Amino acid sequence: MARGQTGTAGRRKANGAAEPAGKPNAPDKKELLKYYRDMLLIRRFEERAGQLYGMGLIGGFCHLYIGQEAIAVGVQSVKTPGDQVITGYRDHGHMLACGMDPREVMAELTGRSGGSSKGKGGSMHMFSTEADFYGGHGIVGAQVALGTGLALANHYRCNGKVAFTYFGDGAANQGQVYESFNMAEIWRLPVVYVIENNQYAMGTSIERSSSETHLYKRGVSFNIPGEEVDGMDVMAVKAAAQKAADHARAGKGPYILEMKTYRYRGHSMSDPAKYRTREEVDNVRKTRDPIDHVEELLEELGYADAAAMKAVDAEVKRVVADAAEFARTSPEPDPSELYTDVYSEARA
Amino acid sequence: MTDVLMPALSPTMEEGTLAKWHVKVGDTVKSGDVIAEIETDKATMEVEAVDEGTVEAILVPEGSEEVKVNTPIARLSGEGEAASKAPAAAPEPEPAPMEDPQPASRAEAKGDPVRAPSEAAAAGPAVALRDPDLPEGVKLVKVTVRDALRDAMAEEMRRDPDVFLMGEEVAQYQGAYKVSRDLLQEFGDKRVIDTPITEYGFAGLGVGSAMAGLKPIVEFMTFNFAMQAIDAIINSAAKTLYMSGGQIKPSIVFRGPNGAAARVGAQHSQDYAGWYGHVPGLKVIAPYDSADAKGLLKAAIRDPNPVVFLEHEMLYGLEFDVPEDIDWVVPIGKAKVRREGSGVTLVAYSRMVGFCLKAAEELAAEGIEAEVIDLRTIRPMDWQTVVESVKKTNRLVTVEEGWGPMGVGAEICAKVVEHAFDYLDAPPARVHQEDVPLPYAANLEVLSMPSVDKIVKAAKAVSYK
Numbered sequence: 001m002a003r004g005q006t007g008t009a010g011r012r013k014a015n016g017a018a019e020p021a022g023k024p025n026a027p028d029k030k031e032l033l034k035y036y037r038d039m040l041l042i043r044r045f046e047e048r049a050g051q052l053y054g055m056g057l058i059g060g061f062c063h064l065y066i067g068q069e070a071i072a073v074g075v076q077s078v079k080t081p082g083d084q085v086i087t088g089y090r091d092h093g094h095m096l097a098c099g100m101d102p103r104e105v106m107a108e109l110t111g112r113s114g115g116s117s118k119g120k121g122g123s124m125h126m127f128s129t130e131a132d133f134y135g136g137h138g139i140v141g142a143q144v145a146l147g148t149g150l151a152l153a154n155h156y157r158c159n160g161k162v163a164f165t166y167f168g169d170g171a172a173n174q175g176q177v178y179e180s181f182n183m184a185e186i187w188r189l190p191v192v193y194v195i196e197n198n199q200y201a202m203g204t205s206i207e208r209s210s211s212e213t214h215l216y217k218r219g220v221s222f223n224i225p226g227e228e229v230d231g232m233d234v235m236a237v238k239a240a241a242q243k244a245a246d247h248a249r250a251g252k253g254p255y256i257l258e259m260k261t262y263r264y265r266g267h268s269m270s271d272p273a274k275y276r277t278r279e280e281v282d283n284v285r286k287t288r289d290p291i292d293h294v295e296e297l298l299e300e301l302g303y304a305d306a307a308a309m310k311a312v313d314a315e316v317k318r319v320v321a322d323a324a325e326f327a328r329t330s331p332e333p334d335p336s337e338l339y340t341d342v343y344s345e346a347r348a
Numbered sequence: 349m350t351d352v353l354m355p356a357l358s359p360t361m362e363e364g365t366l367a368k369w370h371v372k373v374g375d376t377v378k379s380g381d382v383i384a385e386i387e388t389d390k391a392t393m394e395v396e397a398v399d400e401g402t403v404e405a406i407l408v409p410e411g412s413e414e415v416k417v418n419t420p421i422a423r424l425s426g427e428g429e430a431a432s433k434a435p436a437a438a439p440e441p442e443p444a445p446m447e448d449p450q451p452a453s454r455a456e457a458k459g460d461p462v463r464a465p466s467e468a469a470a471a472g473p474a475v476a477l478r479d480p481d482l483p484e485g486v487k488l489v490k491v492t493v494r495d496a497l498r499d500a501m502a503e504e505m506r507r508d509p510d511v512f513l514m515g516e517e518v519a520q521y522q523g524a525y526k527v528s529r530d531l532l533q534e535f536g537d538k539r540v541i542d543t544p545i546t547e548y549g550f551a552g553l554g555v556g557s558a559m560a561g562l563k564p565i566v567e568f569m570t571f572n573f574a575m576q577a578i579d580a581i582i583n584s585a586a587k588t589l590y591m592s593g594g595q596i597k598p599s600i601v602f603r604g605p606n607g608a609a610a611r612v613g614a615q616h617s618q619d620y621a622g623w624y625g626h627v628p629g630l631k632v633i634a635p636y637d638s639a640d641a642k643g644l645l646k647a648a649i650r651d652p653n654p655v656v657f658l659e660h661e662m663l664y665g666l667e668f669d670v671p672e673d674i675d676w677v678v679p680i681g682k683a684k685v686r687r688e689g690s691g692v693t694l695v696a697y698s699r700m701v702g703f704c705l706k707a708a709e710e711l712a713a714e715g716i717e718a719e720v721i722d723l724r725t726i727r728p729m730d731w732q733t734v735v736e737s738v739k740k741t742n743r744l745v746t747v748e749e750g751w752g753p754m755g756v757g758a759e760i761c762a763k764v765v766e767h768a769f770d771y772l773d774a775p776p777a778r779v780h781q782e783d784v785p786l787p788y789a790a791n792l793e794v795l796s797m798p799s800v801d802k803i804v805k806a807a808k809a810v811s812y813k
Contacts, residue, residue, distance in 0.1 A: 047379055051398040054355025055418055061359070066380075084560070117593035125591035134559055134596070139583050145549050146584055149556015156512065156538065156562060163556075179549025186544070264380065265396075270358035272391035278382070285380065341594040342628050344652045 074237025
């Protein structure tokens with residue numbers, strides 16, 4: 001396994017405020033196969049979304065999650081029913097990880113009536129109360145205050161639920177993030193901040209945008225513990241997320257996880273990606289790919305051989321092909337939908 | 349067999365130059381491999397393979413210009429084929445859907461704009477809406493606007509455990525303007541929450557908690573400070589019901605003093621009615637007296653939508669009648685005729701209603717009977733009541749503290765012109781804050797603000813007197 005220090009043992013370091021996450025136990029077969037399937041679903045889904053975009057079936061902005069799959073899947077594995085998930089605009093992976101139907105996600109991308117928001121939200125604005133997924137937000141960093149508000153509701157209701165609030169290295173420089181950190185810690189709100197540090201805020205590298213590039217330290221002046229996690233290793237993500245969720249659920253307040261990751265594609269589909277070299281991207285793909293890593297584990301542990309993995313891939317491709325077909329053939333929303341959902345008549 | 353199509357690399361791209369091929373016939377490719385470079389007028393982009401396979405043919409040679417999006421540019425065969433031929437075939441390049449990826453309904457949508465049912469609906473219920481009848485024997489008591497607001501919150505918090513108040517100095521300090529006096533004592537610090545000075549942050553937290561089903565009242569010490577939170581109010585609160593296809597219903601009240609107090613300068617003196625009134629998804633209320641302050645705030649707290657509730661510091665200490673001991677709820681979206689008259693229609697909201705009532709008295713002394721309409725709700729606006737009045741008076745003056753351009757008065761004038769054009773005997777007049785940041789100097793401040801005198805002059809002007 002050519003992964004060196006960033007293997008399944010997980011995080012490379014933790015700051016002083018946090019207890020080390022400890023070595024996760026070897027995953028069981030069923031669990032690891034599920035992660036493999038879920039990550040592969042996200043990858044194939046996103047590849048297909050990219051293709052549909054190229055064909056003009058998806059409009060506007062489209063931000064792909066390829067390369068970051070281990071994070072959404074690893075964090076999801078520790079979520080209990082009722083825990084909320086909220087993220088920014090690179091949200092397709094989270095929705096699939098939350099269990100939303102690939103058909104409704106893809107059909108929202110194509111702006112069709114079968115989409116999760118009836119085609120009125122688009123790539124960046126999808127929600128599912130059923131899957132505890134609260135969006136899907138297009139304003140960089142806005143989801144951090146909203147996610148902290150979800151945690152405020154949990155705290156208010158004493159319901160033991162945790163709000164998993166994702167944001168990127170770009171959003172980490174927004175002011176409202178720190179306003180939220182402050183209140184989360186003052187009130188000990190059950191929120192886990194998952195920073196997906198994919199190294200580039202659109203085209204600006206973390207080194208160019210951030211005076212402190214170790215984002216897990218961003219909670220230090222609020223007394224929020226944080227740690228760095230290998231976001232390309234689903235088992236490391238899971239272990240860290242479990243620890244952070246336990247902390248929040250126990251009434252100890254927020255926790256920050258900085259997931260070191262990488263996006264293979266551009267910021268959005270229309271990003272020529274001239275701010276980094278092809279070699280840099282290829283190097284990550286070759287040496288740190290989160291799905292290759294699970295494949296290696298599956299083989300190492302004797303859980304699956306190449307043929308078995310290929311079967312999983314074939315099944316996932318069928319699901320994605322079906323979603324794409326649905327998204328292509330689902331009708332556009334009826335014109336009468338233009339004026340619905342502006343105001344609600346009755347309280348939820 | 350899979351065709352590789354000329355991809356669109358931006359929302360607006362229609363064609364591009366196929367600058368370079370990185371593969372040749374016979375090469376095998378897998379998903380993610382760069383196979384070509386494409387130039388548009390904006391950028392050079394790499395094209396990655398989506399499917400696996402062997403390059404069977406290059407259909408468009410490198411250097412080709414003006415290659416239309418979705419033109420087949422290469423053909424793959426081989427390994428990927430089995431997978432791509434799976435049931436429910438993927439959108440592989442069957443020519444028909446490629447050439448016309450947009451369903452036909454686009455054309456229909458263009459030709460026949462859908463009529464806004466919100467307008468139609470407003471026409472219906474707005475006329476039907478009316479203030480509740482006072483049961484026999486109900487006593488009217490004098491209450492300040494400040495206490496009426498306080499009582500509204502207290503009553504709703506007793507009624508619904510999901511209602512809570514958050515903001516700066518709302519709890520221990522008892523409210524910067526004492527509107528939340530005694531609430532902490534009655535409801536405790538879980539439901540009356542002092543926040544740090546962090547408007548964007550706590551407005552966002554409030555919206556998040558509303559997405560989870562709570563019913564927050566977010567107090568801004570003044571609406572001037574809500575400028576820092578306007579993203580949360582508009583992008584996160586007002587638009588989410590729509591963007592979620594009706595799934596997420598943030599029910600939340602943003603309230604606090606709005607408009608100009610006295611001698612506090614430009615940054616602390618601004619009327620936001622027009623700003624928030626512009627936004628679909630928001631309801632916007634700006635009451636004048638104590639009964640409306642109480643009845644409309646109770647309605648706002650019960651409303652399932654985000655509501656911006658604009659109070660006025662200069663009204664907080666004024667006393668007006670409020671019905672005692674009943675659940676007094678005033679419908680949102682209904683204007684109130686405060687004084688009847690047949691000579692000219694004066695339309696205002698919030699503090700300017702008082703100015704108009706004074707102006708009406710002066711006008712009466714000069715033989716002009718003014719009808720004074722208190723809008724009470726800015727959005728949805730009860731323009732029908734205004735139109736009905738203008739049909740009677742044939743003259744219109746709008747009065748607001750905000751700036752004129754793109755303001756509430758401008759909207760009223762537009763509605764009257766649309767719906768009562770033939771009834772107008774004079775061009776409508778607008779009284780509003782002068783088109784400058786509010787000055788500090790006492791004399792300039794007076795010159796800048798609407799006044800009873802300016803309203804009287806405007807009313808006379810449209811009456812040609």
